[in-house]
Each structure stands twice: as C-alpha cells, then as structure tokens.
Amino acid sequence: MAIVKPFIDSQRFASTIGAGTVDVDDRTFVFADTTPDTGLTAFPTVFASYNLYINGILQLDTESTFDGTTLTIIDGNLQNAGVPILLECTVN
Template sequence: MAIIKPFLTSSRFDSTIGAGTGTGATFAIAATAFDNDAGVVATAFPSAFAYYNLYINGVLQQGSTSTITTTTITIPNGDAENAGTPVTVEFVIN
C-alpha cells in the first residue's frame, strides 16, 4: 500500500490557447504565458507534484492529452482550438 503524505495543496495556472506556439504535435504553451492563483504572471510550473489536471474550456482532459515540464505544457493539436479558449492547469502538490 502506498504511503500518502497528510498534507496536500494545489496551485492553478490560467491562460488561453492563443498564448501557445507551434502546430500539431509540437503545440505548446510556455509557463510564462500563464497567470498563477495570485493573478501574477508565472515564472515556472512546480518541479515536484503528485499529479496535475488539465482543463480546456473548463473540461477536464485525459492524462494522455498533454505533457508538462517546469517551463512548458505541450498539448498536441491544441492549435485546432479557438485562440480565446481558456486553459487551466492545476497541480496537486504534497
């Protein structure tokens, strides 16, 4: 049985599809294109987290929809969405 730490917190980051670059499989949005919970431009995504949730237009996406690093979230074919579509990334940190 896995040991779960008793303390969990979360951090959310908000942006839009229009902030991304690239096309098809290389479409990505930089961490610096997101605002954090305080409404301040993010400098990076958390480097250590339990998991993250990706919401596109308020809809939770499957885990295979994206990959993430501290500097970028890659959403293959995300460029097919409308530029004004909201994107929220929520990190659960323990």
C-alpha cells in the same frame, strides 16, 4: 500500504490557447504564458499529478504532457485562440 504525505496543495495556472507557442499541430506553454494563483512564481517542478481543463472540460491524459517546465497540448493548434485553459497541479 501506501504512505500518504500530510501536505497536499493545488496550484492553478490559467491561460488561453492563443497564448501558447505553435509547434506543428501542438501548443506549448511555459510559465510566462499563464496567469498563476497569487504568490506562485514558477510551475512546480515536483508534483503528484496534474489536470488540464480546456474550455472548462477535464481532458484525458493522452491530450497533453507536462514536465514541470512546459505544458504541451496535443493538437492544441486546432483550437480557437480564445479558448480558456486551466492547468491544475497537485503538489505535496
């Protein structure tokens, strides 16, 4: 039986595709490229999971990678620069 930690929180970071850095066809984002929830000063380096929303639509896990310092959107360079993104990290 799994042991569930008693504290679970969600941290959100908003941006637009155009704020990221182009890396061939991908877009990469660091904390400075986002607008975080109030009080957050960095991406969480330890997290249980993350969700990525592009234009309000939850993306499959094959569409991005996140390592706690950089979010990479696969083929993100193909999106319009004004498209909103939201990174939501579940931390415990």
